[in-house]
Amino acid sequence: MSNVPRFTARVYHLFLRAYPPDYIETFGNEMYGTFIEGAEETQSQNALTSYLIREFREMPKALLKAYWHGCKNKILNGIQLLSEATLSSDLPPAPPDGRESWLQAVLELSPFLISGLLLILISYLPFEGMRAGWQRDLGFLGKVIIPLTLPIFLIGLMRGLPRWAYPFGGLLLSYQALVAYQSGLWLFLIVMLLASVILAVAAIFTSPQPFLLPVLLRRIGQSLSLDWTRLSFGFYGAMPLLIIMAFDDSHLNNRTPYLALSVLMMVGSALIYCRSRDVTMQITTLLGGLTLSICGAWLDQVSFAGGLMNWDTSPSLRSGETAWMLLLWIQWVFLILSPVLLITVGRVLNLKRPV
Amino acid sequence: MNTPTEIPLTESTYFILLSLSSKPKHGYAIMKDVRILSNDRIILSTGTLYGALKRLLEQGWITRSDDSDPEGASRDRKVYALSRHGRRILEAEIVRLQELLTAAKQRVAEGKI
Secondary structure (H helix, E strand, O other), X not given: OOHHHHHHHHHHHHHXXXXXXXXXXXXXXXHHHHHHHHHHHHHHOOOHHHHHHHHHHXXXXXXXXXXXXXHHHHHHHHHHHHHHHHHOOXXXXXXXXXXXXXXXXXXXXXXXXXXXXXXXXXXXXXXOOOOOOHHHXXXXXXXXXXXXXXXXXXXXXXXXXXXXXXXXXXXXXXXXXXXXXXXXXXXXXXXXXXXXXXXXXXXXXXXXXXXHOOHHHHHHHHHHHHOOHHHHHHHHOOHHXXXXXXXXXXXXXXXXXXXHHHHHHHHHHHHHHHHOOOHHHHHHHHHHHHHHHHHHHHHXXXXXXXXXXXXXXXXXXXXXXXXXXXXXXXXXXXXXXXXHHHHHHHHHHOOOOOO | OOOOOOOOOOHHHHHHHHHHHHOOEEHHXXXXXXXXXXXXOOOOOHHHHHHHHHHHHHOOOEEEEEOOOHHHXXXXXXXXXXXXXXXXXXXXXXXXXXXXXHHHXXXXXXXXX
16 A cells, blocks of 8 residues: 555555444444455546545445434334333233223312312302302312322322322322412423423433333333323313412402303313213313313303493403413313324324335 | 335445356455446446445345455455345346337337337
């Protein structure tokens, strides 16, 4: 070899170190040998310069492809491991849900039935000592919601998160979100939740061992792999709290029938969801229940505020209330539909690419 | 024959598989053969070739073994051969290309192109 190929061989050897370690281990020596072989042969044919230009010009692209391919393999391995961790269930056999059993349906409906009943009793038959504006008192709400939901949700968690556990979890989580929102910590809560999920998944991707996935995430994954609409049902579990928030002026008004109607819509939609076997029907019902309940609250505001507070003279109040309810509705529509969006994104990522 | 879902192949993959269809080859021999088979249209660099070989190995379309040739063994060279699965894919791709060509020839013969 002349000096030129020896120098370029050194440079090429240096560039080879930029490849991923496992790539160098498998192909490093071979690539170097092939490069030298090519340089020797093209030198004898006086075509060395074009050979070197081509080799070094193509190198960045090949490097990027090697890293991208390595990343893609890690991601695919991670996805496979995640799906194995969630599909190979170490949970007890799933109990029948409200589609098969009326008893289970009643259990699944219990958070809506109990909260609906309490709401109607408190709103239409005010108890002595029940102070006005209790809907805005987070401390009071917490004293009712946490003891009623946390133990049942924990029992559900121990039993492999059957469908009846989700609305309890949803109500508990939405209460915590409201507390975080009121105290200006909602962003912190979202970041913490997202970060914990991302870190758990990243741990799997970088070091493929299923036990790294926290038990809670495994349980949720295994449970959702049986029926992903459970997640939507979980978000729908926040409905009692949404109704409380949306009817927070009901202590002042003339006790319109809209609260009772909203509660009825909430329970009725949950019942149809529990008994339905069709996924489209289930999701549509949940969205319908949410929409009709919020519409009830808006009508309550219109009939109350239109009469007592006279919205016509304070349009900013009218638009403010309407915008707030619309925002609440949009947020929960997004959450209920989020599993559908996740599935769609998953399908798009799995699209076949040419070899 | 059922059409494998992996086809159509990219041009580089097709020529690499075609190059290995006659006999097992080492890296530089594949590079030279691809250039000849494609009439100098496809000139693979070392990086591009080994990226493609790595993917084909992972997919089980080719196999890798030590070079039995004394010169190759002295250079610590490896040879690549087409696996049964790889051959099936190459055959399916050739059938597909033949069908394309037949259709085009038919239209040319009819004077419609």
